[in-house]
Amino acid sequence: xxxTLLLIVFTMIFCSPNYAAIYKWxxxxxxxxxTQQPPKxxxxxxxxxxxxxxxxxxxxEEGKSRAKWNSKEAEELNHKKAQEVSRKKQIRAATExxxxxxxxxxxxxxNLNLGGNRLYKDSDGNYSRLDEESKNKKRQExxxxxxxxxx
Numbered sequence: 678x679x680x681t682l683l684l685i686v687f688t689m690i691f692c693s694p695n696y697a698a699i700y701k702w703x704x705x706x707x708x709x710x711x712t713q714q715p716p717k718x719x720x721x722x723x724x725x726x727x728x729x730x731x732x733x734x735x736x737x738e739e740g741k742s743r744a745k746w747n748s749k750e751a752e753e754l755n756h757k758k759a760q761e762v763s764r765k766k767q768i769r770a771a772t773e774x775x776x777x778x779x780x781x782x783x784x785x786x787x788n789l790n791l792g793g794n795r796l797y798k799d800s801d802g803n804y805s806r807l808d809e810e811s812k813n814k815k816r817q818e819x820x821x822x823x824x825x826x827x828x
Contacts, residue, residue, distance in 0.1 A: 699726040779827035786819045 700715045702723035710716070715723050788798075789812055796804045807815065 782819050782822050
């Protein structure tokens with residue numbers, strides 16, 4: 678009986694959530710991770726997050742203030758996450774726009790290389806005939822844009 682009681686007490690002590698640990702870190706790709714073990718790569722800095730036991734909210738002032746603090750913390754985290762999602766959408770939109778500009782530049786360069794006395798359509802939609810010197814200048818400008826911005 679004593680042995681069983683002692684075993685139960687030790688089990689409850691060592692299974693306590695106070696011994697739980699959560700580690701937070703950001704890897705090389707910028708992905709935030711939360712795990713129960715620190716990262717295997719020792720060059721990555723990590724933060725150990727303290728696990729709190731919060732009792733159910735009762736009618737006391739302390740319980741109400743704790744609930745308010747937890748809701749503010751959650752609200753801040755949601756706001757940060759929304760900002761991050763918005764930033765990623767902006768980056769994705771800018772990348773798509775650059776791809777479109779690259780495709781237009783490649784088509785313009787191909788049209789210039791066709792030769793002859795063809796009409797050339799500029800980025801504003803206006804048509805003009807270019808002499809050989811102007812064509813070479815345009816070719817250089819477009820080639821430079823492609824080299825700087827497109828793969």
